[in-house]
Amino acid sequence: MLTQRGNRFWTYEESLRFLGVELGRIMSVMKLSSGGLFVQSPAELTPELKTALEELGEVRFVAPASKLHGHLYMEQYRAAYPDATLLAAPGLPARRPDLRFDHVLGDTPDPRWGTDIDQVVVAGHRWLTELAFFHRPSRTLILGDVGFHVGDDSPLKTRLVARALRIRNRLGPPIELRLTIQNEATFRRSIRDVLAWEFDRVVPGHGEIIDSGGQQALLEGYDWLLE
Numbered sequence: 001m002l003t004q005r006g007n008r009f010w011t012y013e014e015s016l017r018f019l020g021v022e023l024g025r026i027m028s029v030m031k032l033s034s035g036g037l038f039v040q041s042p043a044e045l046t047p048e049l050k051t052a053l054e055e056l057g058e059v060r061f062v063a064p065a066s067k068l069h070g071h072l073y074m075e076q077y078r079a080a081y082p083d084a085t086l087l088a089a090p091g092l093p094a095r096r097p098d099l100r101f102d103h104v105l106g107d108t109p110d111p112r113w114g115t116d117i118d119q120v121v122v123a124g125h126r127w128l129t130e131l132a133f134f135h136r137p138s139r140t141l142i143l144g145d146v147g148f149h150v151g152d153d154s155p156l157k158t159r160l161v162a163r164a165l166r167i168r169n170r171l172g173p174p175i176e177l178r179l180t181i182q183n184e185a186t187f188r189r190s191i192r193d194v195l196a197w198e199f200d201r202v203v204p205g206h207g208e209i210i211d212s213g214g215q216q217a218l219l220e221g222y223d224w225l226l227e
């Protein structure tokens with residue numbers, strides 16, 4: 001169920017098929033030093049997952065990566081945890097008028113989680129504004145669609161599609177996201193802000209977790225932008 005990856009850090013991998021290809025998606029769970037849980041990109045809240053979460057603590061914050069990634073099951077968390085705070089990414093409140101959000105995440109972490117988790121807005125893309133998170137105690141970077149990572153453990157069909165999308169064994173965005181960057185300087189500055197964090201592990205939005213050497217993987221995955 002939930003896999004402990006580092007200090008106060010767990011992941012849960014869920015199946016996700018997109019255009020007939022198994023992409024998978026990953027939920028991250030962080031236990032804040034103040035006690036509660038910060039959940040990023042929540043998975044479907046099955047009874048098993050609910051029990052596993054309850055063993056760790058009380059769900060206090062639920063955050064997406066963007067308006068496209070990580071908000072699918074938020075209504076289940078709202079219903080199960082009426083006192084939890086739902087956080088939005090830019091553009092998400094308009095997409096999910098059924099949900100009441102506490103606020104829209106920006107570059108400044110809130111004091112309620114800021115001692116444990118830092119955040120950066122990855123900006124400069126035409127339609128995707130994403131939140132990257134850094135969990136300090138476990139030195140983990142958490143991405144969404146700007147960080148696909150399809151490695152050798154993925155199914156053959158997924159690997160073939162990933163090659164076409166230029167994300168095979170590469171931590172980065174699929175080619176169509178690359179080609180629709182609106183302001184390259186802004187996007188580059190965002191990725192440099194992410195690289196300033198001292199992370200070792202990377203949890204991609206889709207694909208395989210990189211348990212160490214994540215800095216180097218991100219540098220290599222973004223060589224087309226950074227050089």
Ligand SMILES: [Fe+2]
Pocket residue numbers: 068069144145205206
């Ligand atoms: Fe995604």
